[in-house]
Amino acid sequence: MNVSQAVRSSSLWTVALALVAMALASLPASAQRFETRAAHAILLDYDTDTVLFQHDADTSMPPASMAKLMTVAVIFDALENGRLSLDDEFLISEDAWRRGGASSGGSTMFAQLGSSIKLSDLLRGIIVHSGNDACIAVAEGMAGSEAVFADMMNEEARKIGLTGSHFKNATGLPDPEQYVTARDLAKLAKHLISNFPEFYKIYSEPDFTWNKITQRNRNPLLGMNIGADGLKTGFTEESGYGLTGSAVRDGQRLILVINGTKSEKERSEEARKLMDWGFRAFERRTVFPPGDIVADAKVFGGEKRSVGLVGKAPIDLLLPRGNNDRVQARVFYQAPIRAPVEEGQEIGVLRISVGDDLVNETKLYAAEDVGAGTIKQKALDGLEELLIGWW
DSSP, X not given: OOHHHXXXXXXXXXXXXXXHHHHHTTOOXXXXXXXXXXXXXXXXXXXXXXXXXXXXXXXXXXOGGGGHHHHHHHXXXXXXXXXXXXXXEEEOOHHHHHHHSGGGTSOOOOOOTTOEEEHXXXXXXXXXXOOHHHHHHHHHXXXXXXXHHHHHHHHHHHHHTOXXXXXXXXXXXXXXXXXXXXXXXXXXXXXXXXXXXXXXXXXXXXXEEETTEEEEOOOGXXXXXXXXXEEEEEEETTTEEEEEEEEEETTEEEEEEEEEESSHHHHHHHHHHHHHHHHHSEEEEEEEOTTOOOEEEEEESBSSSEEEEEOSSOEEEEEESSSOOOEEEEEEEOSOEESOBOTTOEEEEEEEEXXXXXXXXXEEEESSOBOBOOHXXXXXXXXXXXXXXXX
């Protein structure tokens, strides 16, 4: 998005910022009053996309078994679109058995070499057991090889909007070219929760038995009676102990990601502390009700000089209770916007910051149609563009 071009070409840009600032002027906010021992962390409100806390959330880090969230995203998408069935069976190859089985020393479902297992069971092997053997078996069955399946993971990541992640395998086993960010994992968790509610329920299952071996779900939040219902832990020597988790309390859902803690105990403590704080320390406020004009954007060559911008739903924020801090908002759009403009057309984005932290980003759409203007109007707009560009 070329912000500088938008500023040069639109005399309404300052007005747009003023309108947003007026709407936010009465909202209380405070600086983040939370500290964590995790090297990377983010806490996100599911409904409003408000970032309640972030610490090094955009720095690349090894995902460990949290990479399996993307593995599952590819599988869920194939199930949802009819390319796979839960009754489909996958072979446990020698590679899946050797690199992912009990002898590998990693997380395993204890699948038997040469056996064929239904996808419904392999999914639980991946989600509940974090089984590397199950991941490799599905990857080979869907794509022919784990390397090709990793390409599918990266394609799905692009569709979801993950901009700081790259995948090289289905398991999360160490690879120097495999990395994620905490922010991307939070986006991925939201994608799984919102798009696959029936399949997502597997993440809350407390245990799973396969090959006469029962293993507990590795997510420590599930046993804390805090409303947790997913998602995934991870650990390697390089990554430290990590967790992508979600919980619902009084109708509010939060998503957290932490990584780089030093032990299972520290991971559990930090996750619980961050989740409790998130539910307790914020209040929800409506910034713009449905249909309210957030700002006006300049239209080039239109029957009207500008178009109002609105959100598709109420624009809500979760803001900290307590001491005041600076709340800023800016509207960004690619200028010039050329007529005709259709109602509902995506135009720009509203970005709201508390202090130095971006806490909310909401897409904005045209509130009405703006038809093409007369030749005279187009000429005047062209002259204005030329003069402003020269200036």
